[in-house]
Amino acid sequence: MRDFSRSLPMSLLRAREAVMRQFRPSLREHGLTEQQWRILRALAAIEAAEVTELARTAFLLGPSLSRILRDLEARNLIERKTAKADQRRSMVSISKEGVKLMASVAPTSEAIYAEITRRFGARKLAELQEMLGELEKSLAELGVSAEAIAEE
Amino acid sequence: MRDFSRSLPMSLLRAREAVMRQFRPSLREHGLTEQQWRILRALAAIEAAEVTELARTAFLLGPSLSRILRDLEARNLIERKTAKADQRRSMVSISKEGVKLMASVAPTSEAIYAEITRRFGARKLAELQEMLGELEKSLAELGVSAEAIAEE
């Protein structure tokens, strides 16, 4: 069997870990996890969002998001109110404190990203992301058909 | 701030998830998680290994590995014996049952990998993995220097 240390999932995992290793210490200093930071960033960009939409944007599963929102709300970093038209939905938005926290984290985060870009090369980085997007696209279709078969 | 849905960590996360989504159902049918499968594969390739070495090979943190080994041992998929020369170390190896289980999973796993390769293109896949390796390499050095600063 193919040496698994060179398998695609491992390559992706190792690369991602190498990247996140750069960001985690700074986030940690501000009391944020990687996922919490993703949620705040997503909210900062879109004003307010439903939970499902937020899950899609921040690429988190529903249950994870539910827990994290509960915690972020307890820390007053986000606000929540149920939609008037549909009582099932709740609109989530970032709070003033949340914005402030983001402002304190963003500079370091940007600097790290810039350093990564500098080291790896901006052009190569763009190429890499292009390829990652294509990979995702190739498999999205496969995923759907596989599901269809499984459901029969 | 840069649209985070196009950030490098998100690209890597989404790509990896797209890939793993293909494998998980099959692994699940055999009662294995992604990480357990990684460990079995690593062990099958190297006969026997110390826990630390295995952690490096399977790219798992020590605590995760400890738990998983405990469970795999309870399921008789691996075997463990403390090294004679150094009582702290334990040598882990795959059991006969483990080998049998691997044999039952491998065909499907290989087929999925082949399909992914076919869809994305073998050459592009190789290029992608090359780039991922370079990215990891660029950041490995950065990681070390960042740590050095933090420890001061």
Added chain:
DNA sequence: GGGAGATACTTAACATGTTAAGTGAATGCG
């Protein structure tokens, strides 16, 4: 040879990933 420090793991504690089940609200349709 004995005690300080290093090493190899394990345990603990908390956060997230993953799947399944639960809850309350909306929808569609007979």
Added chain:
DNA sequence: CGCATTCACTTAACATGTTAAGTATCTCCC
């Protein structure tokens, strides 16, 4: 209308990720 189905989310249960602390063993140097 009524009620089964769908929908949006939450809770539950179990596995892993992540960091810190604990434990037993080993090493090295005085």
